[in-house]
Amino acid sequence: MTKDDAFAADLIRGHTxxxxxxxxxxxxxxxxxxxKAIREATGGDYEIxxxxxxxxYxxxxxxxxxxxxxxxxxQGGRRKYYRITDAGRAVYRGNVTAWVATRRIIDTLLHVTAEKGAEQ
Structure with missing residues (x-):
C-alpha cells in the first residue's frame, strides 16, 4: 500500500x-x-x-x-441481522448531501490548484 492508498483508505474510513x-x-x-457487499461494490479494491x-454496527x-x-x-449458524431505522435513513440522506457538497468543493479547489500549478 502506498502513502496515497493509505490516505484514500483514511478518507473512506471516515464514511463507514x-x-x-x-x-x-x-x-x-x-x-x-x-x-461482502462493500468489497464487491468496489470490485475488491476496498475492504473495511x-x-x-x-x-x-x-x-x-x-x-x-x-x-x-x-x-x-x-439457515446455518445463528446470525445477527441489522435493519436501518427511519432515523438511520434520515442520517444517511444528510450524510450523502454533505458528501456531495464537500466533493463539489474539493473538486473545485483541486481543479484550481491544478490550473495554477500548470501556469507556473
Missing part, C-alpha cells in the same frame, strides 16, 4: 457509518454479508476491516440508526 447505512437501505443484512465494521445501534435481531437458525 454512511456506507453501512447505504448497504442496509436495500434490505436487512447480517455482518459478514455487509462486508471486520473489527471496524462490528464497532460500526454497535455504534449505529446505540445511536438508534439501526436495529438488530437474530435470524433463523435453520
Amino acid at each position: 457509518d454512511t456506507i453501512v447505512l447505504g448497504v442496509l437501505r436495500s434490505g436487512d443484512s447480517y455482518g459478514f454479508e455487509i462486508y 476491516k471486520e473489527a471496524t465494521l462490528y464497532a460500526t 454497535r455504534r449505529l445501534e446505540r445511536d438508534g440508526l439501526v436495529e438488530s435481531y437474530w435470524g433463523d437458525e435453520t
